[in-house]
Amino acid sequence: MTKNELAKIKASGRWPVKISDFYRHxxxxxxxxxxxxxxxxxxxxxxxxxxxxxxxxxxxxxxxxxxxxxxxxxxxYQNQVFEKHQVPDASVENIKHVLKSLGFRNVRHHKPGYFVCTTRVSWFSWGEEITIIFDDNDILINSRPNNQPITILRDRKNIKIIMTALRSSEKAVA
Structure with missing residues (x-):
């Protein structure tokens, strides 16, 4: 993801629509x-x-x-949109620690200011890609399927688990 794409996501709060989205989703x-x-x-x-x-x-x-x-x-539509959450003390180390402790795979931090990780394959999902973008005191978070068009609420569950863990780790540090 380039800095220009990152700025567009921060401004619109959603993934830009690409031609590949039409045949994939x-x-x-x-x-x-x-x-x-x-x-x-x-x-x-x-x-x-x-x-x-x-x-x-x-x-x-x-x-x-x-x-x-x-x-x-x-x-x-929900797979395209980022959820905005206020996490005042969100740091790179804290988010990396939370994602690894929750069992997400391929946790990677990229220099422009975002994380990407994936979930495991299950009976109802072929795995999701979770993207977390830093935006001042807020974070934008999105979970969308990798190789299938739609999941049955697994992406919503991923976001809820991550936000709960980030808020509890924030309270533990304070």
């Missing part, structure tokens, strides 16, 4: 949106041509896939 919105369109066409045909056998399945399909589309879009 955003492509997975196509399936629920396509099924939503099929349900809408099915429902439209049921009402236009008075086919009662298309109205109920079309309505059910439309409702299910609209909800699924919303959930997928929400999760993809």
């Amino acid at each position: 955003y492509f997975f919105v196509v399936l629920p949106l396509g099924c939503t369109a099929v349900g809408a066409i099915e429902l439209y045909s049921g009402f236009k041509f008075h086919h009662d056998d298309l109205k109920v399945p079309g309505t059910i399909q439309l409702i299910i896939f609209v909800i699924l589309s919303i959930l997928v879009v929400k999760r993809l």
Whole structure:
């Protein structure tokens, strides 16, 4: 990550969108949106041509896939956005110690002022990449999947665990 990219992340609070994001992550919105369109066409045909056998399945399909589309879009958005937390005494050594004590792998600190580490593979996740950026007295933290489009709340759990550990280590030092 360059200093320019780092400045953009600090200003916007989110990862910049790249072309690779479309085939790695955003492509997975196509399936629920396509099924939503099929349900809408099915429902439209049921009402236009008075086919009662298309109205109920079309309505059910439309409702299910609209909800699924919303959930997928929400999760993809959450993977792009950094959470901002105030940690007044966040130091490089403290964060490195906390990340290693929590069992994160490949903990690396980069000179421009950010950390990157990864999680282990589990039954529901192929691993996440966690990025922590220093921004004055705040830190920006993001956890997003490495090789899969969406996780089932594992990234939120990672952020919560890290912030709890940082706040408890801050109290222990004080």
